[in-house]
Amino acid sequence: MNLLKKFFNSSNKSRLIRTAVKIACKEVASNLSAKPNLPSGKTAIPLTVKSQVFPLPVVICGALVDDRPNFNTLGNFGLIDPTRPNPVIYVSSFKKHYTNIGIRRNSYFSVNIPSRNIMARTDYLGVVSGHTTDKSKVMTVFFGREKSAPCLKECPLNYVCKVIHHIEVKDKDLFIGEVVESFVSSEFLTEKGIDIERIEPLLFTADGYYRVPSEPVGKAFRIFKEYSERGQKPGQTTEGTVSH
Numbered sequence: 001m002n003l004l005k006k007f008f009n010s011s012n013k014s015r016l017i018r019t020a021v022k023i024a025c026k027e028v029a030s031n032l033s034a035k036p037n038l039p040s041g042k043t044a045i046p047l048t049v050k051s052q053v054f055p056l057p058v059v060i061c062g063a064l065v066d067d068r069p070n071f072n073t074l075g076n077f078g079l080i081d082p083t084r085p086n087p088v089i090y091v092s093s094f095k096k097h098y099t100n101i102g103i104r105r106n107s108y109f110s111v112n113i114p115s116r117n118i119m120a121r122t123d124y125l126g127v128v129s130g131h132t133t134d135k136s137k138v139m140t141v142f143f144g145r146e147k148s149a150p151c152l153k154e155c156p157l158n159y160v161c162k163v164i165h166h167i168e169v170k171d172k173d174l175f176i177g178e179v180v181e182s183f184v185s186s187e188f189l190t191e192k193g194i195d196i197e198r199i200e201p202l203l204f205t206a207d208g209y210y211r212v213p214s215e216p217v218g219k220a221f222r223i224f225k226e227y228s229e230r231g232q233k234p235g236q237t238t239e240g241t242v243s244h
């Protein structure tokens with residue numbers, strides 16, 4: 001009680017506040033300098049985009065804004081649920097982007113997978129904004145059944161998505177969409193399915209370059225079996241050189 005009285009006594013109040021601020025600052029400083037107990041060979045690095053190791057897939061997102069198709073290039077795209085018949089994917093796009101206006105209004109968007117041979121136009125769609133420029137004629141627009149999700153003919157693969165969740169994450173709109181229609185350019189369709197290698201989809205890497213996926217190095221879900229059948233033990237040989 002006495003302490004409370006002291007606190008509300010104006011002459012002491014500023015001293016108490018100063019002390020509280022000093023203690024808080026010390027705590028923050030000690031938290032910042034606290035070193036994690038890392039195993040040898042590990043170094044903590046600042047969380048910058050340069051520390052990114054995985055390439056981002058490059059996609060072109062399409063939406064209809066005021067009856068005009070608009071497209072933007074996105075690296076922040078991914079698969080949430082591959083289950084057929086309606087896989088679920090997401091795109092994350094700055095709220096300020098023009099494309100977002102159409103997605104928010106219509107609850108539909110398209111995801112178009114560009115290939116190496118349309119790299120320059122793909123880049124352009126990611127540099128110029130629909131707020132100032134009409135990007136509807138950069139490539140050839142077509143529609144499936146859903147008329148508010150414009151797709152691009154030049155992109156080998158196109159997915160039409162219906163928004164099932166819209167989440168605001170900081171300054172981004174995260175649109176989670178169920179794929180309701182998908183299209184492929186027939187030249188990339190083989191008896192075995194879609195020829196990924198011929199499509200040469202673009203990847204965006206942390207050094208600021210577009211790359212295409214390199215050679216296959218191992219068959220997923222099978223390589224471990226081959227590795228163990230050879231009697232190889234982890235650490236004895238190089239796992240990364242198992243044949244495929």
Ligand SMILES: Cc1cc2nc3c(=O)[nH]c(=O)nc-3n(C[C@H](O)[C@H](O)[C@H](O)COP(=O)(O)O)c2cc1C
Nearest residue numbers: 072073074075076093094097098099126128129130
């Ligand atoms: C390779 C590349 C990747 C990009 N990835 C993203 C992304 O993941 N999210 C995003 O909000 N903007 C991304 N952008 C930037 C937008 O595409 C760009 O700001 C575009 O001009 C927005 O267009 P809009 O205003 O017409 O929608 C990327 C641009 C490029 C070139």
